[in-house]
Amino acid sequence: MNKKVLILGGGESGCGAAVLAKKKGWNVMLSDAKAIAPARKALLDNLGISYEENGHSKDLLNDCDLIIKSPGIPETAPLIKEAISKNISWEDEIEFAARYASGKTIGITGSNGKTTTTLWTYDIFKRAGLDVGLAGNVGKSWAAQLAEGDKDYWVLELSSFQIDGLRKFAPDVAVLCNITDDHLDRYQYKVENYAKSKLSLLEKQKAGQFAIINADDALTQKYLDRALISSTIFEFSVEKQNTAAKLNADNIEFHLTTNSLIMSIHDLALHGKHNVQNAMAAGIAANLLNIRKEAVRESLQQFEGIPHRLEFVASVHGIEFINDSKATNVNSTWWALESADKPVIWIVGGVDKGNDYSSLVPLVQEKVKSIICLGKENHKILEAFSGVIPTIVETASAKQAVETAYQLGKKGECVLLSPACASFDLFENYEDRGNQFKEAVRSL
CATH class of the missing domain: 3.40.50.720 (NAD(P)-binding Rossmann-like Domain)
Known part of the structure; x- marks a missing residue:
């Protein structure tokens, strides 16, 4: 050559x-x-x-x-x-990697939940005994793995940045978990530009390929009408009934084939409304590629989740510490706060990506007792919540944030690291932030 x-x-x-x-x-x-x-x-x-x-x-x-x-x-x-x-x-x-791949591809994107959905989908395929690889925005690069050999199936997590660099490649099954205000600094601070990036993954698909979308997500539905999509769309919903996966009372129902699957949300390995949606997306993807339902059910019941996403760290004198460092945008933090069932001492902050915190105010009023800022520049957080929460403390390290939270906390309360921001002001990445948080908790 x-x-x-x-x-x-x-x-x-x-x-x-x-x-x-x-x-x-x-x-x-x-x-x-x-x-x-x-x-x-x-x-x-x-x-x-x-x-x-x-x-x-x-x-x-x-x-x-x-x-x-x-x-x-x-x-x-x-x-x-x-x-x-x-x-x-x-x-x-x-x-570039796609030039040298011949296996079936499942491409998963979204502002929130894409990593969980990607790993959950991969777990289903592994339990089914298939030759499957995991790549993209998680783990080892796709190109590096293809240099070692191809797989029958590839589950790919795709960020908007990665989608922007695509020319012809489109996955056989595309999953769009949701669209929220994220990475707007890369998209001229216009959510429509960011939404266009996400939806372009589906627009690259051809007839005979499949797209899976969230029927409950307002921005997805709003911008879907402006997209030119040739693939067959399947929707999932916890609010609507005419979808491929739906919530009926406390049961998730998958109805893509005559061999339907029904299981209780209480049997899901991961809890919370957002994880019901993640499970639906992964289950539809598996169903579309004819994965046996026993493998789907087993995975939905036993999947262990991912580090740094609503990860229980420890209980110290009755105070729970939860690591949600992967929550790098407002919507992801919204889900974390929404799922809290105890008074919260909330650790928030980092590199702001054009955040609008107003959507969090009602939840913060309802669930948050104190706020601890963990970042170099906290003025937007202080501005948003100074009149909402009486106790707001600024800290400059994970250790200081954890020790302050412990001093403020009481038995039966929860310390939640859910930053709603990127990590690069004080940490190498969100994993480093989460690991330093966990180390500080274990040092109490």
């Missing part, structure tokens, strides 16, 4: 694309504006892949046939704009 591919970004996505491209005969160059982790440099060195770090050289685009960029790099980045001006094609790792 000997065509030159330029990989922009030396993280999980970029290095994965570089490994796959090298194996498929491309002439690979990887460039990162920042430092590349030592382990990733060792990987590139072992494979003989050229790379540079801490900046892009001026002649980087010379003789370049294709650019694969990491999803965190926007189309407006100077190097991408220069490539466009020179008619050099670009795409993201998911699109």
